[in-house]
Amino acid sequence: MAGKTWITVADSAQASGEPIKSVNQIALKDNVEAALGRDSGAPWLNGVGGITEYLAGGSGNFTVPAGVYNIIATVVGAGGGGGGGGGGGATGDGAAGSVGGNTTFSATTATGGAGGIGGKQARVVGSDRTGTAGVAGSFGLASSNGGGGGGGGASDSIVVAASGGEGRGGEISHVVIAVTPAQIIAYSIGAGGAGGAGGGSGATVGGVGGAGKHGLILVEY
Numbered sequence: 001m002a003g004k005t006w007i008t009v010a011d012s013a014q015a016s017g018e019p020i021k022s023v024n025q026i027a028l029k030d031n032v033e034a035a036l037g038r039d040s041g042a043p044w045l046n047g048v049g050g051i052t053e054y055l056a057g058g059s060g061n062f063t064v065p066a067g068v069y070n071i072i073a074t075v076v077g078a079g080g081g082g083g084g085g086g087g088g089g090a091t092g093d094g095a096a097g098s099v100g101g102n103t104t105f106s107a108t109t110a111t112g113g114a115g116g117i118g119g120k121q122a123r124v125v126g127s128d129r130t131g132t133a134g135v136a137g138s139f140g141l142a143s144s145n146g147g148g149g150g151g152g153g154a155s156d157s158i159v160v161a162a163s164g165g166e167g168r169g170g171e172i173s174h175v176v177i178a179v180t181p182a183q184i185i186a187y188s189i190g191a192g193g194a195g196g197a198g199g200g201s202g203a204t205v206g207g208v209g210g211a212g213k214h215g216l217i218l219v220e221y
Contacts, residue, residue, distance in 0.1 A: 004033040006041035054217040059188035062105075062219055064179045071177050072220040075110040077103050077170025078190035079212025083116035087200015092121025094199040094206045100170050101190025103215030106177060110215065112190045113170040119206055121199055170215060190215040 007027040014024055035042045052062060064071070081097030100112025170190070179185070195209030 004030045004039060006031055006034040006039045008041075050221065052219040052221075054187060054189060054219075057189050057191050057214040059186070062185045062187055064181055064183040064185070065221060066181045068181060068221045069179060070221070071179055073105045073108060073173075073175050073177060074218040074220075075103050075105045075108050075173040075175070076215045076217070077101070077110035077112040077172075078192045078215040079170055080113040080115035081193035081195040081212050082209025083118035084196035084198040084209050085206025086119030086121050087198055087204045087206040091201060092199040092204065092206070094118030094120075094209070095196035097196045097209045097212070098193035100193045100212045101215070103170070103188065103190040103217060105187045105217050105219075106185045108173050108175050108177075110173045110190075111171040112193065112215070113212060115193050115196065115212075116209055118196050118199065118209075170212075187217055189217060 007030060009024055009027050009031075014021060031042070054060075054062075078100030080100045083097050084094030086092050086094050095118045097115030097118075099115050102112050103110045177185075192212035192214045195211050198206030198208055200206055
């Protein structure tokens, strides 16, 4: 059905109560075909085409399919790594997790999540030492991709405490972009931040923070 051009029919082109004019009949018929063929002047029918997903890390190019003049891009930044857990001794502070990488699509950038704060060194509680848990990384909107949580603290009775879990997602950007068929759009998916190392030494080492997940891009057309 390609090839039809969208024709805007003004309200004044048809008087109330008069038989429909042949020129308006033709315009209405052609407009159905123009909309289905996604003519550049036709209203956009969201969901007519399909979805392209970029779920793995890395970079590349998206090529606009034939007949497409508008796209929706959902761009998600990578998650920051979780902070390492606190341990015992003078070097007991856990390291902060790394910041997640930014994800870009055309001119749109979604910022990666911040890394989790490392747990503080152990403090004496009775005859035991207990590490303070790391604080979860900051993040944008909720997502399965995102900053890791802080690692748990260690005690004198165990060698390694639990690792920090992955937190929620980096920033999410949702944009509509006007495009032309065969246009090439560059993209880059941010890498997840590494988890911070646990503090302490020997039998009082804090757990390593969980790694953040990489970003993602969804393109609807």
